[in-house]
Amino acid sequence: MAKSPETEHPQKAFGWAARDSSGVLSPFNFSRRENGDEDVTIKIHFCGICHSDLHAIKNEWGFAHYPMVPGHEIVGIVMKSGKNVEKFREGDRVGVGVMVGSCMSCDYCNQDLENYCPKMIFTYNSVYHDGTANYGGYSDMIVVDQHFVVRFPDTMPFDAGAPLLCAGVTVYSPMKYYGMTEPGKHLGIVGLGGLGHVAVKIAKAFGLKVTVISHSPGKETEAVDRLGADGFLVSSDPLKIKAAFGSMDYIIDTVSSVHALTPLLALLKPNGKLITLGLPDKPLELPMFPLVLGRKLVGGSDIGGMKETQEMLDFCAKHSITADVEVISMDQVNVAMARLAKSDVRYRFVIDVANSLSK
Amino acid sequence: MVANQPEKEHPMPAFGLAARDPSGVLSPFNFSRRATGEKDVKFKVMYCGICHSDLHMIKNEWGTSTYPLVPGHEIVGEVTEVGRQVEKFKVGDRVGVGCMVGSCRSCDNCSNGVENYCPKMILTYAGTYHDGTITYGGYSDVMVCDEHFVVRVPDALPLDAAAPLLCAGITLYSPLRYYGLDKPGIHVGVVGLGGLGHVGVKFAKAMGAKVTVISTSPAKKQEAIERHGADSFLVSRDQEQMQAAMGTLDGIIDTVSAVHPIMPLIGLLKTHGKLVLVGAPEKPLELPVFPLLMGRKIVGGSCIGGMKETQEMLDFAAKHNITADIEVISADYVNTAMQRLEKGDVKYRFVIDVANTLQQA
Numbered sequence: 001m002a003k004s005p006e007t008e009h010p011q012k013a014f015g016w017a018a019r020d021s022s023g024v025l026s027p028f029n030f031s032r033r034e035n036g037d038e039d040v041t042i043k044i045h046f047c048g049i050c051h052s053d054l055h056a057i058k059n060e061w062g063f064a065h066y067p068m069v070p071g072h073e074i075v076g077i078v079m080k081s082g083k084n085v086e087k088f089r090e091g092d093r094v095g096v097g098v099m100v101g102s103c104m105s106c107d108y109c110n111q112d113l114e115n116y117c118p119k120m121i122f123t124y125n126s127v128y129h130d131g132t133a134n135y136g137g138y139s140d141m142i143v144v145d146q147h148f149v150v151r152f153p154d155t156m157p158f159d160a161g162a163p164l165l166c167a168g169v170t171v172y173s174p175m176k177y178y179g180m181t182e183p184g185k186h187l188g189i190v191g192l193g194g195l196g197h198v199a200v201k202i203a204k205a206f207g208l209k210v211t212v213i214s215h216s217p218g219k220e221t222e223a224v225d226r227l228g229a230d231g232f233l234v235s236s237d238p239l240k241i242k243a244a245f246g247s248m249d250y251i252i253d254t255v256s257s258v259h260a261l262t263p264l265l266a267l268l269k270p271n272g273k274l275i276t277l278g279l280p281d282k283p284l285e286l287p288m289f290p291l292v293l294g295r296k297l298v299g300g301s302d303i304g305g306m307k308e309t310q311e312m313l314d315f316c317a318k319h320s321i322t323a324d325v326e327v328i329s330m331d332q333v334n335v336a337m338a339r340l341a342k343s344d345v346r347y348r349f350v351i352d353v354a355n356s357l358s359k
Numbered sequence: 360m361v362a363n364q365p366e367k368e369h370p371m372p373a374f375g376l377a378a379r380d381p382s383g384v385l386s387p388f389n390f391s392r393r394a395t396g397e398k399d400v401k402f403k404v405m406y407c408g409i410c411h412s413d414l415h416m417i418k419n420e421w422g423t424s425t426y427p428l429v430p431g432h433e434i435v436g437e438v439t440e441v442g443r444q445v446e447k448f449k450v451g452d453r454v455g456v457g458c459m460v461g462s463c464r465s466c467d468n469c470s471n472g473v474e475n476y477c478p479k480m481i482l483t484y485a486g487t488y489h490d491g492t493i494t495y496g497g498y499s500d501v502m503v504c505d506e507h508f509v510v511r512v513p514d515a516l517p518l519d520a521a522a523p524l525l526c527a528g529i530t531l532y533s534p535l536r537y538y539g540l541d542k543p544g545i546h547v548g549v550v551g552l553g554g555l556g557h558v559g560v561k562f563a564k565a566m567g568a569k570v571t572v573i574s575t576s577p578a579k580k581q582e583a584i585e586r587h588g589a590d591s592f593l594v595s596r597d598q599e600q601m602q603a604a605m606g607t608l609d610g611i612i613d614t615v616s617a618v619h620p621i622m623p624l625i626g627l628l629k630t631h632g633k634l635v636l637v638g639a640p641e642k643p644l645e646l647p648v649f650p651l652l653m654g655r656k657i658v659g660g661s662c663i664g665g666m667k668e669t670q671e672m673l674d675f676a677a678k679h680n681i682t683a684d685i686e687v688i689s690a691d692y693v694n695t696a697m698q699r700l701e702k703g704d705v706k707y708r709f710v711i712d713v714a715n716t717l718q719q720a
Contacts, residue, residue, distance in 0.1 A: 061649075108630065116630045116655060177655070246478070261646075270468055270476035276648060283622075286646035291660030292639040295476055295537070298658050300651030 005030035005067065008132055011041070014357065015139025016333060017067035018057035025057065025333050028067055030135055032143045033128075039143050040088050041080040042096065047137035048073030048163035048323070049333070049349040051194060051256060052279070054340055056125055060281050065125055071137030072098045072123040073165040075158045076354075085146045093152040095313070097165035098123055098303045100134060100148050112307040114148075115173075138333065140357055150310045153317035160322035163194060163348040164313060166303065167323060171199040171252060172312040173304030174275045175206065180250045183207030188251040188267055190235075192219045192227075195254035195277060197347040198323055200227045205319040211248065213241075213264070222346070241267070248272060258282050261298070265290040274298045323348045329356035365390035365427065368492055374719050375499025376693055377427035383417035385693050387719065388427055390495055392503045400448050400509045401440040404717075407497035408433030408523040408683070409693070409709040411554060411616065414700055416485060421641065424485055431497030432458040432483040433525040435518045436714075445506045453512040455673070457525035458483055458663050460494055460508050472665040474508075498693070500717055510670045513677035520682035523554060523708040524673060526663065527683060531559035531612060532672040533664030534635045535566060540610035543567025548611035548627060550595070552579045552587075555614035555637060557707040558683055560587040563612075565679040571608065573624070582706075586684075595623065606630075614638050621658065622647045630654040637661050683708045689716035 006012075009031035017028035035041045053070035055061055074096040078088050088094060101121035102114040109117050121128060124136030135142075152161060175181055186209045189199045196212065200223065203210045211231035212223040220232040233240055245266045253264060256278030264274055265287065276284075276298060290296055304312065316322065324347045328336050336349040351357075366372070369391035377388035395401045413430035415421055438452045448454060461481035462474040469477050481488055484496030512521050535541045540563070547568040549559045556572065560583065563570045571591045572583040580592040593600050601623050608627045616638030624634050625647065632654065639660070650656065664672065676682065684707045688696050696709045711717070 116653075262643075270473070270478075276651065278648070279652060280648055283645040283647045285643040286621075286658065287643040288636055288639045288660065289641070291658070292636055292662050293660070295473075295661050296659065298646065298651070299656070300648065300653070301655055302652045 005133070007031065009033045011141070011143065013135070013139055013141055015069045015135060016330060017069045017135070019067050021059040021064065023054070023057035023337060025138065025337070028069060030069070032141060033130065033132070035080045035082055035143055037082040037084045038145050038147070039082045040078050040085055040094065040146055040149055041141060041143045042074070042076040042094060042149070043079050043141050043354065044074055044076040044137055044139060045354040046075050046159045046162045047071040047351045047353055048166065049336055049340060049351065050163070050166045051340065052166070054337055055256070055279065057337070061279070063125070065133065068125050069135035069138055070124050071139070072096070073162045073167070074137035074142060075152055075162045075165070079141070082146070087146055087151070088149060093154070093158070095150045095152045095162070095165045096123060096137065096142060096144050096148065097150070097169060097309055100144050101129060104147070112305040114305050115303045138330070138351060138353070140353065148306060150306065150313055153313055156313070156317045157322060159327050159350050159352070160325050161313070162350050163323035163325065164198065164316055165309070167194045167198045167348065168202070168316060169304035169309045169312045170277055170301070171195055172202055172315070173308055174252065174277065174299070174301035175202065176308070177301065178250065178273050178275055178299060180208070181206045184209065185249040186211065186247060188213050188248040189254065190251060190264060191254035191278070192216070192223055192347070193254060193343060194323070194348045197227055198321070199252050199254065200229050201321045202316070204228045205315070205321060211244070235263070250275070252277065254278055256280055258284060261285065262287045262290070265296055268294065268296050270294040270296070272296050275301055277301060325350045327352050331356065367391065369393045371501070371503070373495070373499055373501050374717070375429045375495060376690060376717070377429045378417035379426050381419040381424070383414070383697065385417065385498065385697070388429060390429070392501060393490070395440045395442050395503055397442040397444040398505050398507070399442045399503050400438055400445055400454065400506050401501065401503045402436040402438045402454055403714065404434055404436040404497055404500055404502055405714045406435050406519045406522045407431040407711045407713055408526065409696055409700060409711065410526045411700065412526070414697055417697070425493060428485050429495035429498055430484055431499070432456070433522045433527070434497030434502055435512055435522045435525070436502065447506055448509060448511070453514070453518060454509050455512050455521070455525045456483060456497065456502055456504050456509055457529060457669055460486070460504050461489060464507070472667040474665050475663045498711060498713070500713065508666060510666065510673055513673055515677040516673070516682060519687055519710050519712070520685050521673070521676070522710050523558065523683035523685065524676055525669070527554045527558045527708065528562070528676060529664040529669045529672050530555055530637050530661070532562050532675070533668055534612055534637060534661035535562055536668070537661065538610060538633045538635050538659065540568065540612070540633065541566040544569070545609040546571065546607060548573050548608045549614065550574070550611060550624065551614035551638070552583055553614065553703060554683070554708045557587050558681070559612050559614065560589050561681045564588045565675070565681060571604070573611070601627065608632055610635065612637060616640055618642050618644065620645065622650070625650045625656060625658070628654065628656050630656070632656050634658045635661055685710045687712050691716065
């Protein structure tokens with residue numbers, strides 16, 4: 001007979017969980033494993049609300065297990081560290097992102113690409129090495145293998161830095177891998193949400209020229225005046241889009257709903273690259289003529305490895321890059337999810353867990 | 360306005376086969392070529408390959424055809440005259456012309472040796488040349504071409520079997536190099552075993568790859584392995600075979616131009632694998648995004664290659680004894696050949712013996 005979430009592990013824990021695909025979150029008593037030799041136990045201070053959390057709690061991708069405690073943009077303070085842990089000690093500011101485990105022995109793991117390990121374990125809605133369910137960061141504490149914990153830079157504020165653990169590395173990694181870091185080159189960023197706004201900041205720090213492509217004309221002032229984008233295109237303005245055809249070296253597409261790729265491909269110069277980061281629930285239509293005639297490519301990318309996540313945090317700290325956040329209390333989380341579904345947030349909600357999560 | 364009269368618009372008489380309308384039927388056609396300019400090379404056409412694109416174009420399947428249309432962009436022959444400023448070629452040289460006869464020569468793409476991506480690239484046929492006249496291709500007795508767009512056919516290659524390399528060859532060679540699928544030991548898939556596919560297998564093997572042919576026709580397996588040197592063969596409609604091969608390929612070159620599902624092909628790729636399309640289906644394909652992200656895979660395209668690379672490809676082919684498998688035909692067989700090509704009934708490229716069989720009535 002399966003143990004209940006409350007009793008399956010020795011350390012008591014408390015968080016908010018979705019119980020079914022309505023996605024409504026509510027208080028949830030559960031437990032965490034004993035802090036092992038390789039583990040750190042973290043008191044969670046803040047947790048960012050990623051759009052993936054919304055997809056997951058509503059089972060939009062079809063592989064949800066309930067009860068589900070989401071949250072993979074977790075920052076907090078180390079309370080305990082295991083015998084073999086050298087990198088962290090009590091009191092350290094740390095972060096946990098989208099993964100909490102991998103096989104640690106395959107080619108990908110050996111090349112710091114744990115995110116592409118076939119046995120990679122997600123922070124929530126997954127199963128750990130011991131067969132038990134993983135619960136994420138909308139909770140008071142978490143126990144994580146040291147390999148999957150990153151040091152949080154001293155100069156970086158906890159709340160505004162939390163979203164970097166998913167949004168930040170999700171845009172940083174493809175910029176490095178696909179060679180989108182040459183100063184002066186022109187990058188288009190589609191979608192000005194949690195991912196998009198961080199992408200603008202990181203791209204500017206790399207010295208790129210940045211154009212934001214968005215369906216909301218209202219975001220232009222923000223994009224240009226506040227975030228530092230060099231240009232702004234409204235995707236529903238065919239004349240302006242046409243005028244920009246063949247002007248971009250690369251495009252990062254952060255949009256997670258089904259959308260047209262044809263105009264985006266046309267914005268690219270020959271040999272240009274369109275990297276898509278969003279996860280729509282249906283396939284996209286891919287026109288082949290532009291790919292063939294212009295030697296263009298469409299590629300994907302999925303978060304980043306642990307080494308790269310640390311590198312990204314240090315890069316952001318150096319360039320004073322954080323997310324633009326709206327801090328909320330835990331009991332506002334369902335309202336936040338409803339607003340997120342309408343993209344009504346500038347640009348990431350962050351739950352003030354330590355101050356507002358109470359039984 | 361007086362329409363261009365093909366016979367009178369240029370000083371040098373020429374003769375070829377042209378399609379007059381989207382029925383695609385080819386018939387004798389008198390026209391003319393420009394006088395050999397200072398940078399031009401004039402050559403007697405010996406052979407011209409029949410590319411599947413010729414079939415699409417004579418029937419206006421892409422909507423870009425203008426008639427009369429003289430197809431042919433796998434053209435080989437012997438130089439008969441060179442302009443004053445021509446340095447690379449002399450009379451008697453064995454030369455070839457592929458899919459392009461001009462470009463802007465000043466943009467980044469042209470400067471980087473990828474004239475094929477120049478926005479002003481001029482096609483060998485059904486294009487518009489710098490002087491405003493329509494270009495006519497290699498189903499004809501003579502070509503006049505700017506030396507920059509002419510390549511030398513190495514002595515070691517027979518002219519007839521080398522002709523298809525000028526389109527099919529470079530179309531496969533270029534993406535194997537660009538997408539890094541040319542490293543010894545890597546595992547490459549080739550989808551489709553036609554004009555492009557069979558040449559692709561040969562190039563990939565010569566570059567040291569392990570090659571798997573993916574095809575809808577089980578009947579092609581023996582040829583693929585015994586004749587072209589492929590290491591293995593997958594029938595794409597066989598779910599079990601495809602499932603067993605998932606995650607085994609570093610790259611795939613997909614030569615199929617009909618609409619087809621790419622999700623199973625993406626599934627065949629290892630993490631960081633690359634699916635490269637060189638055939639261009641006219642309708643969009645369905646792109647499943649999850650596998651692209653979860654495996655950091657890419658789907659890219661490629662279109663022929665630049666002039667420098669085309670020469671490099673021919674030299675590589677000469678070194679490794681790579682030619683196309685051809686069926687040489689006479690000019691008067693060309694309409695029958697087109698019908699057979701439409702049904703895939705050719706092993707694996709028709710080549711017109713122009714010099715010996717193209718005659719004025």
